[in-house]
Amino acid sequence: MKVKVLNLDGSAGKGDIELSDDVFGLEPRADILHRVVTWQLENRRGIxxxxxxxxxxxxxxxxxxxxxxxxxxxxxxxxxxxxxxxxxxxxxxxxEFNISLNKKIRALGLKMALSSKAQNGLVIVDTLDGEAKTKALAGQLAKAGFGKKVLVIDGEAVNDNFARAARNIVGVNVLPAVGANVYDILKHDTLVLTRAAVEKLEARFNG
Structure with a gap:
């Protein structure tokens, strides 16, 4: 699956990126997503x-x-x-609410969550480099029209300047690739991935 790379303001970026069909090209199933979200929320509960x-x-x-x-x-x-x-x-x-769920089902649920966003609501950007200014970032996101809730996932670690600029913007959440999860992906209108995040997520399943 080939997707165009954009900038944070919604303008065209540098070239395209090839997404793995095994990760971003599945047909989402509501029953699998429901099981994984239920498992995730139940395990958040205290005793x-x-x-x-x-x-x-x-x-x-x-x-x-x-x-x-x-x-x-x-x-x-x-x-x-x-x-x-x-x-x-x-x-x-x-x-106690720590229910168990098979690892294969959890992995399949994450793939399906990514695939559902690939059908509607996925944006790929080159990097998150920029100045640590909340006003400037808010203007870029407003211009892009990503929606009220945006989840941004970076690679190994989140870009410091971007994280500093985004932390005061309501509805914008930032995670490293290792923190990607089904519940957060589904509850946001738009999923923004960097090239590094795509590499990390695909390596996570292919490894």
Whole structure:
């Protein structure tokens, strides 16, 4: 698949780039993308903390009153839920959300996310070199008309000047190639890749 290289302002750049059909030319499947996004979001969740029940609270287990003749209910110990400081009755249990997903499915999901953007919403730029000026970068992106949400992926590491200029622009997020993931790619209107990012992503699957 051959794609034209653009500049950040949307103008024509230097030449074309050949994208691998094995990475950018697949037919996206909603079921695969749904499984990978669900896996990713579930693993972001923290562990749900359990409440302390009757056996967990630090109170005496001694029976504190007579079984009969006291004129009160027949309690066994102070950890009973009816007492202040007692255990929680039917409390929340500890829950973990780290579900597993086959590596091949995760890799296929990323390929399909990239392929879906290649069909509509993929921009390839030569480099991210430029001055570290937020105003100048915002003007370039507005001129290009990439949309409200733009994800920019660079190669080994994100260009420092670009990262500094983009960090105060609402809707623009920047990642190195190693951080590319299905959820972030799909939730942005436009995916901007540098030549270095394309090389890294294709090497990631071919290696």
């Amino acid at each position: 749900a903390r359990a409440t302390r029940e009757r056996s967990d609270v630090a109170r005496t287990g001694k029976k504190w009153g007579r079984q009969k003749g006291g004129g009160t209910a027949r309690h066994g110990d102070r950890a009973a839920p009816v007492f202040i400081g007692g255990g929680k009755a039917h409390g929340a249990r500890r829950r």
